[in-house]
Amino acid sequence: MMTSSVLAGYLIVSGLLLSIGLIGFFVRRNLIVMFLCTELMFQGAAIAFVAIGRFLFDYSGQVMVIFILTVAAAEAALALALVVLLHRQRDTLDADVFGELQE
Amino acid sequence: MTMIVIGVTAAGWLIGLATGSLSTFADVSQGVFFFIFSLCGVASSIRLVTHDRPVYSALYFVLVVLSTAGLFLLLEAEFMAFALVIVYAGAILITYMFVLMLANQAVDSDQPHTQALYDRIPREPAAAVGVGFLLLCLISGTVIGGTSSLPTQGVQQSQWSTLEHLSKQFESSVMELDASFAWPPVDSPSGNKIRHDGIEAFIVSSDGTTLVLPTSLLPTNTQQVGWSLVNDFPVSLELAGVILLMAMFGAAILARRAIELGEQEKRNVLLGNNRDANPLDDSGDQS
Numbered sequence: 555m556m557t558s559s560v561l562a563g564y565l566i567v568s569g570l571l572l573s574i575g576l577i578g579f580f581v582r583r584n585l586i587v588m589f590l591c592t593e594l595m596f597q598g599a600a601i602a603f604v605a606i607g608r609f610l611f612d613y614s615g616q617v618m619v620i621f622i623l624t625v626a627a628a629e630a631a632l633a634l635a636l637v638v639l640l641h642r643q644r645d646t647l648d649a650d651v652f653g654e655l656q657e
Numbered sequence: 658m659t660m661i662v663i664g665v666t667a668a669g670w671l672i673g674l675a676t677g678s679l680s681t682f683a684d685v686s687q688g689v690f691f692f693i694f695s696l697c698g699v700a701s702s703i704r705l706v707t708h709d710r711p712v713y714s715a716l717y718f719v720l721v722v723l724s725t726a727g728l729f730l731l732l733e734a735e736f737m738a739f740a741l742v743i744v745y746a747g748a749i750l751i752t753y754m755f756v757l758m759l760a761n762q763a764v765d766s767d768q769p770h771t772q773a774l775y776d777r778i779p780r781e782p783a784a785a786v787g788v789g790f791l792l793l794c795l796i797s798g799t800v801i802g803g804t805s806s807l808p809t810q811g812v813q814q815s816q817w818s819t820l821e822h823l824s825k826q827f828e829s830s831v832m833e834l835d836a837s838f839a840w841p842p843v844d845s846p847s848g849n850k851i852r853h854d855g856i857e858a859f860i861v862s863s864d865g866t867t868l869v870l871p872t873s874l875l876p877t878n879t880q881q882v883g884w885s886l887v888n889d890f891p892v893s894l895e896l897a898g899v900i901l902l903m904a905m906f907g908a909a910i911l912a913r914r915a916i917e918l919g920e921q922e923k924r925n926v927l928l929g930n931n932r933d934a935n936p937l938d939d940s941g942d943q944s
Contacts, residue, residue, distance in 0.1 A: 558804040558805070558807040558808070559804065560691075561804055561807070562800050562801060562804040563691065563695075564691075564728065564732070565796075565800040565804070566796075566797055566800055567695040567698065567699065567728070569792075569793055569796030569797055569800065570699050570702075570793065571698065571699065571702055571721070572792065572796065573789040573790070573792045573793040573796070574699070574702045574703060574705075574706055574789070575702070575706075576785075576788065576789050576792055577706060577785045577786055577788070577789035578705065578706035580780070580781060580784070580785030580788065580789075581706065581779040581780060581781070581782050581785045581786075582706065582776075582779070582780070583775040583776070583778070583779070583780050584711055584773075584775060584776050586711055586715075586753065586756060586757055586760065587705075587711050587714050587776075589753075590705065590711075590714055590715060590718050590753065591705075591706065593718065593745075593749070594702055594705065594718065594721060597698075597721060597722065597725050600725065600737075600741070601725060601728055601729075604728075604729055604732050604734045604737060605732055607734075608732040608733060608734065609807075613881045613882050613884075613885035614885055614889060614890070616734050616736070616737045616878075616882045616885070617882060617885050617886045617889070617890055617893075619734075619737045619740075619741070620737075620740070620882075620886065620897075621893060621897055623740065623741070623744050623745070624897040624900055624901060625900065626745070626749060627744065627748070627749055627901070627904070628900050628901055628903070628904035629904075630749045630752050630753065631752065631904045631905070631907075631908045632904050632907050632908060632911070634752055634753065634755075634756045635907070635908045635911040635912060636911060637756060637760070638756060638759060638760065639911060641759075641760045646773075646775070647711075647760055647773070647775065648773075648774075648775035649775075649780075650775070650780070
């Protein structure tokens, strides 16, 4: 059985992963590491989904993780294709350099 | 020196917090594993953000995925745990590693161990930590405030609803188990045919006899998730397929431009190769 204080432990771990991912997204300047940080935020969301689903005995939480996996896979494919293209253009992975692309 | 003192104090406080909250777990070994997995996950996610070599960041992300899978196992989500390891650590992270290896260039040949400037110098660290801390405060405040108003035990009504949908198969297996059972079983007050008293699942027939169900009759985690996926979210399942298709199209279109350039070069190379392929003819012409 799962008590609500155990649920709170899982939710706080998921919140920690989410905020560390957010900090990493703001702090890092490497495009690939920034995308890794978004994946980290996905992990935090997945833990929260599964923990609440376990608490409520509802399997929708685990189904949501399947959709998170789908979105993460699609995002990784597209974002990494874009990153490779940008890297060929400017020969760097610095996110600040690509701010000048919009002229 | 002061940093060490602060670190030791923080570690001691954390250990005290952990041992204090271990008692909230019904099973102590489960609590120990929870702390191992969550500490491993949080520590490696911090290292992911702070490491200056992107390849190591990706490897630390594998550690985060593995500890998340461990937490999923503790939450009895076995299918999702293994799917996470296979899809995340096996497929998505390999893509990241490919791109990292592709885009990694030696910055300074004199110092091969230093990374590029954009990997070493953070952007707005103070503001980012402030925003992250605010987010964490919001989340933990909501979690602590919200979970204290929840009932101490989760509701258990819908746990076995899957099997009732597969009633034909269920009936034949119950008949195999006990041929004298008067089918159909009576609904519990909460509306489920299969009841659960916290230890084992059982069904009650119309003449009052109860039959304890063996665990082999109960649905596995994969069955439950699969049933929930196709029964509760059919439209979302189609949408997920469309998202994957669109991602495939997008990646193909993005990659096509690069290949067109390559095609031109390939043609040049082919022409050059044809000329080089007959060196005797060329030399014969020249002589």
